[in-house]
Amino acid sequence: MESKPRMLVILDVVTVLLFLTAVGMVFFYAPLEAVMGQVQRVFYFHVANAWVGMLGFMVAAIAGIAFLRKGYRKWDIVGLAAIEISFVFFFTAIVSGSIWARGSWGTWWTWDPRLTTAAICELVYAAYFLLRQGIEDPDRRARFGAVYAILSFISVPLTFISIRIFRTIHPVIIGSGAAGAEGSFEMSSKMLLTFIFSLVTFSFIFADLLWHRIRLGKLADETESLRLKTLQ
Amino acid sequence: MEPISQAEKQVTRKSSSLGIGQFFRAVTAIIWKDLAAELRSRELLSAMLVFALLVILVFNFALELDAQARASVTAGVLWVTFAFAGTLGLSRSMALEKDRGCLDGLLLAPVDRSTIYFGKAIGNLIFMLIVEAIVLPVYSVLYSVNLFNPGLLLIILLGSIGYVAVGTLLASMAVQTRTRDILLPVLLFPLVIPILIAAVKGSTGFLQGVDIIDIRPWINLLLVYDVIFVAVAFMVFDYIVEE
Numbered sequence: 001m002e003s004k005p006r007m008l009v010i011l012d013v014v015t016v017l018l019f020l021t022a023v024g025m026v027f028f029y030a031p032l033e034a035v036m037g038q039v040q041r042v043f044y045f046h047v048a049n050a051w052v053g054m055l056g057f058m059v060a061a062i063a064g065i066a067f068l069r070k071g072y073r074k075w076d077i078v079g080l081a082a083i084e085i086s087f088v089f090f091f092t093a094i095v096s097g098s099i100w101a102r103g104s105w106g107t108w109w110t111w112d113p114r115l116t117t118a119a120i121c122e123l124v125y126a127a128y129f130l131l132r133q134g135i136e137d138p139d140r141r142a143r144f145g146a147v148y149a150i151l152s153f154i155s156v157p158l159t160f161i162s163i164r165i166f167r168t169i170h171p172v173i174i175g176s177g178a179a180g181a182e183g184s185f186e187m188s189s190k191m192l193l194t195f196i197f198s199l200v201t202f203s204f205i206f207a208d209l210l211w212h213r214i215r216l217g218k219l220a221d222e223t224e225s226l227r228l229k230t231l232q
Numbered sequence: 233m234e235p236i237s238q239a240e241k242q243v244t245r246k247s248s249s250l251g252i253g254q255f256f257r258a259v260t261a262i263i264w265k266d267l268a269a270e271l272r273s274r275e276l277l278s279a280m281l282v283f284a285l286l287v288i289l290v291f292n293f294a295l296e297l298d299a300q301a302r303a304s305v306t307a308g309v310l311w312v313t314f315a316f317a318g319t320l321g322l323s324r325s326m327a328l329e330k331d332r333g334c335l336d337g338l339l340l341a342p343v344d345r346s347t348i349y350f351g352k353a354i355g356n357l358i359f360m361l362i363v364e365a366i367v368l369p370v371y372s373v374l375y376s377v378n379l380f381n382p383g384l385l386l387i388i389l390l391g392s393i394g395y396v397a398v399g400t401l402l403a404s405m406a407v408q409t410r411t412r413d414i415l416l417p418v419l420l421f422p423l424v425i426p427i428l429i430a431a432v433k434g435s436t437g438f439l440q441g442v443d444i445i446d447i448r449p450w451i452n453l454l455l456v457y458d459v460i461f462v463a464v465a466f467m468v469f470d471y472i473v474e475e
Contacts, residue, residue: 068471117425124422131419134409144405147468148419151398154460155423 008211015201015208022194022201030194039103042096044195048202049093050118054157055206056086057125061153064146076142077217078210079149080132085209087125089202094118114170117160124152138224258343262351266325267358276324280363284317288371302375307435310371310379311391311428314364315421318395321359323416325352326403339473349469353400360392383438383447390454391431395424397461404472427461430454 026044033040059082067075097115098108109115128148135141187195270276291309295301329335329352338348368388372379399420406416434450436442 068468120422120425127418127422130411130415131405131409134411134415136410140408143471143474144409147401147405147471150468151401151464152423154464155398155426155457 008208011204011208011211015204018201018204022198025194025197030191031188033191036104039100042100042103044198045202046093046096046100047195048198049089049096051199052202052206053086053090053093053121054160055203056082056089056210057121057149057153057157059210060086060149064149067142067146068150073142073221074214074218076145077214077221079145081210081213081217083125083128083149085206085213087122087129089206090118090122090125094122112170114160117156121156121160124156128152138221138228255344255347258341258347259351259354262338262348263355263358266352266355269328270359276321277359277362279324280317280321280359281366283320284313284363284367285370287313287316288367288374292374297375302377303440304436306371306375306377306379306439307432310367310388310435311432313367314360314388314392315395315424315428317363317367318356318360318392318399319417319420321363322356322396322399322403322420323406323413325356325359326400326407327412330407335473345470345473346466348473349400349404349465352404353396353465356400357392357396360396361389364388364392377439379439381438383444384435387431387434387438387451387454390451390458391427391434394427394431394454394458394461397458397465398424398427401465401469401472404469408472426457427454430457 022044026041030041030044032038060079063075063079063082066072067079094115097118101110102108128145131148132141132145135144288309291297291312295305295309297305297309329338339345368379371377402419402423403416406412406419409415430450430453434447434454437447437450
């Protein structure tokens with residue numbers, strides 16, 4: 001097995017430092033929000049988590065297209081890696097949003113279009129893992145995985161993003177807010193800086209994890225082909 | 233015997249031109265094949281129908297469908313019924329192809345692979361529309377709601393097209409996996425959510441006599457997803473049946 005590349009080590013260190021700084025900024029640099037109080041601090045990592053989720057689902061869809069066009073195994077590994085990471089991050093986004101909603105709306109969950117599509121989005125990708133599990137032939141698994149990643153991206157996350165047209169109680173901080181949104185606020189410049197810093201940090205975390213997961217995926221691939229060879 | 237002989241004629245005619253005429257002939261041949269098989273066995277439609285009626289009856293108990301509740305939940309009940317009955321039809325129609333080795337035969341035919349997709353999809357759509365055409369009057373009679381609203385029928389047609397477009401693709405995927413019968417609903421339901429949401433909202437709008445301006449966004453959404461799903465399925469179907 002090839003040794004860990006120098007760039008990856010650097011990326012690891014940078015990511016850890018960025019993350020520690022982001023945590024510090026969220027708790028000590030960003031000012032306390034006047035109406036909601038401490039619970040508003042969830043917002044910075046909540047949006048960053050959701051951002052990583054969407055980013056990974058998009059990467060998986062693009063990797064799916066690349067796989068179907070070229071047929072290189074590495075694109076399948078990238079797609080699976082991206083979806084695995086994003087699945088966890090998107091789940092964190094839902095949980096952190098739920099914590100915020102308890103403090104701000106007074107309930108853990110409401111059947112708002114935004115929340116509902118987020119939950120369905122998570123289920124779509126749970127189905128992706130089930131689909132892969134049900135197929136033994138690696139080549140077919142890669143093809144079906146790619147097709148499903150493309151289909152699911154154009155179906156649910158797009159709805160999730162375009163849901164701004166619905167009447168929702170979910171606040172829209174970036175851009176114009178919906179009329180019925182509750183818990184919206186104006187960002188001060190310090191808040192905006194913290195927010196952007198969290199987004200950048202989480203993008204780094206995503207890139208770092210993706211790299212690690214791709215290396216793991218390659219190893220898993222080798223193991224599987226060795227196993228298939230021994231069985232034959 | 234009329235449909236069968238016609239299908240045979242169409243399948244055996246191997247013209248070398250790869251024009252649009254050949255494409256349509258191949259698609260109709262597959263549709264005829266499905267319809268003829270169904271005319272003889274009648275197993276698919278009868279199962280779908282009985283199941284759909286059962287779902288409606290179960291809803292009656294589960295939701296206490298009195299006159300007030302009906303006005304707001306009719307569209308939801310109808311769409312859940314169609315979606316459940318639809319999965320039944322989809323998985324059955326693909327399983328038949330796979331089990332009897334018919335799919336391999338279709339793949340050997342000297343036609344474009346996408347004709348198989350369109351043939352199967354249109355066949356499934358016809359079955360689904362037949363079920364809907366029977367369920368709607370029954371529902372109207374049982375719950376004394378007038379469902380013969382042209383707008384509602386349009387929404388049902390558009391919704392069924394989108395549902396079948398994704399459903400046929402996913403069914404041909406699910407049928408090739410180890411856990412096939414369990415897998416189809418798990419794969420399909422979250423993916424058709426955009427279609428189902430738009431269809432339910434649109435149907436409720438027409439049933440409650442909402443202004444057409446408020447329903448149009450839902451019709452647009454349905455149209456957009458119909459086009460997207462048919463186009464994507466057309467592009468990726470080759471990779472699903474590839475051996």
